Amino acid sequence: xxxxxxxxxxxxxxxxxxxxxxxxxxxxxxxxxxxxxxxxxxxxxxxxxxxxxxxxxxxxxxxxxxxxxxxxxxxxxxxxxxxxxxxxxxxxxxxxxxxxxxxxxxxxxxxxxxxxxxxxxxxxxxxxxxxxxxxxxxxxxxxxxxxxxxxxxxxxxxxxxxxxxxxxxxxxxxxxxxxxxxxxxxxxxxxxxxxxxx
Numbered sequence: 001x002x003x004x005x006x007x008x009x010x011x012x013x014x015x016x017x018x019x020x021x022x023x024x025x026x027x028x029x030x031x032x033x034x035x036x037x038x039x040x041x042x043x044x045x046x047x048x049x050x051x052x053x054x055x056x057x058x059x060x061x062x063x064x065x066x067x068x069x070x071x072x073x074x075x076x077x078x079x080x081x082x083x084x085x086x087x088x089x090x091x092x093x094x095x096x097x098x099x100x101x102x103x104x105x106x107x108x109x110x111x112x113x114x115x116x117x118x119x120x121x122x123x124x125x126x127x128x129x130x131x132x133x134x135x136x137x138x139x140x141x142x143x144x145x146x147x148x149x150x151x152x153x154x155x156x157x158x159x160x161x162x163x164x165x166x167x168x169x170x171x172x173x174x175x176x177x178x179x180x181x182x183x184x185x186x187x188x189x190x191x192x193x194x195x196x197x198x
């Protein structure tokens with residue numbers, strides 16, 4: 001009889017648990033209260049009682065201290081603020097953009113070059129960095145100058161929206177360089193029309 005394979009349950013991504021009230025393991029805690037500062041070192045049961053009398057929770061904020069530090073606060077509000085901070089951090093990380101790669105050969109034809117440059121322009125306009133590299137295979141290594149020409153042309157063609165982040169360098173059989181999106185300067189004033197009147 002064939003054994004039934006047990007499907008492993010997928011682990012759920014859980015945020016680190018913050019011990020509150022009865023979940024706190026220490027017998028004695030250093031208690032601080034919102035807006036009051038330090039209350040003192042108290043037995044856990046007494047600290048929880050004080051928090052509950054105020055309609056709040058006792059939250060362990062520094063478990064490695066001796067004794068651990070616990071704060072009397074509104075845990076629901078605290079958790080909401082922590083989640084809000086986490087969301088903002090994720091947004092900032094997403095805004096920083098990804099690294100996109102564009103690959104050339106030393107003898108890339110114009111059609112292929114234009115196609116890849118167009119893609120790189122789109123990536124830069126979306127705020128991503130672009131790593132361009134020329135791959136030298138076999139005897140291609142004798143065409144290093146052509147590889148450098150391609151990367152220099154690529155840099156010039158995208159100079160209006162990007163800046164050099166890393167100059168062309170050889171990495172094994174690859175010549176690589178990096179472009180970063182250039183932030184547009186606001187308020188480019190046009191020169192006033194000149195008058196030829198005497």
